[in-house]
Amino acid sequence: MKNEKERYDLSPKELPEKWYNIIPDLPTPPPPPKDPDDGPSRMDNLNKVFSKGVLDQEMCEDRYVEIPEEVRELYRQAGRPRPLIRARGLEEELETPAKLYYKSEFESPTGSHKVNTALPQAFYAKQQGIERLTTETGAGQWGTALAYACSLVGLDITVYWVRAASSWKEERRNLMQLYGAEVHDSPSTQTKIGKEMLNEDSDHEGSLGIAISEALQDAKRDENAAYSLGSVLNHVLLHQTIIGLETKKQFKMAGDYPDVVISCVGGGSNFGGLAIPFAADRINDGKETEFIAAQSEVAPNLNGDYRYDFGDYAEQTPLMKMFTLGHQSAMPSIKADGLRYHGAAPIISALKNEGFIDTIIFPQDEEYVFDRAKTFIQSEGFLPALESAYSVAAAIDKAKECKRKGEEKTIVFNVSGNGFMDMEGYRDVLGLG
């Protein structure tokens, strides 16, 4: 054992008091969302379905936004601040001169970083007198996080769950139900768009874009309900900056600073959460930090076109400027279903457009990725979520590159969730007995 510290803990008192909004610092801020040329106004729709608290934050131009004391208390109840861990075991296993650190979002009570935005979103809805939230979920982590938050603040919740994942993640469905959620496989018979899709194909495996359309239609027809989104939007990324703000304090404790920041990208919320506070230093302090986004070849949205596109299949959201594969593009299902979304968050897209972000695209069969997760499990002892395995794999590949080139870089990666309910994914792909 070397005598440098392995783990950097902040006390509950050191929990950040403000979220960080990068938009005022961006050289070219993302252009605002807008309505398409024809059809009803989707911008008006936004005002109808979102709670006021998050809508204000969506348009916010302040650099820092106070975290309400009630939300800070909920964050503490959920176990924040979370440790930053030096990956000594992994470094030794890889014989790399690089220094590896990871942020432990897998310590979340429901299994992912999504709790960081679920709690404030539920808090603002409750404060406004809303009774029920509707949402979509892909891998199931977002639905669980929001069900957890709703149970803590006292709201009902309806979840539309992409069938590609709901068909094999029975335990996650039960966890959402334990938190009091009503869960529908999507496409469902609950909404007009769901019925249309089922008419086309009664075994339709669904997509996040379709599930978002269903949750929006549900919220629109009930004046006591609001809709809640787990990634992509500015307010979601704002809430997630708690990850990177904590991590920056922890690097100060360690007397170190990352040369490379890595995470997986579906819509971009966990990547943004870690990366955005460090991207600010690149903009304002001339740091040369590298940012790497890990994606699947079934949904490499950051390599798509940078243009205005809808956020959902049925074109109910406003148009947002983002790197996109097209809002109705078919993406084969993978085990890491949380990474299967057609577009990257407008803020992440703006950073990509500035040349801040490199992407690494992993093969569809996922064996390459889950095999590297196995190396992490055996050297660090934690079980990453299937999506987080992409972050781990990208960090391992970077550490190996450092070894080849003899570079002593400091690398930080986010382990966005735990894989306790993902075992079937690992089993199928790695052929476990």
Ligand SMILES: *Cc1c(COP(=O)(O)O)cnc(C)c1O
């Ligand atoms: C949802 C999810 C992701 C992907 O979504 P982002 O918004 O890109 O973070 C990644 N990891 C986990 C564990 C998730 O639950």
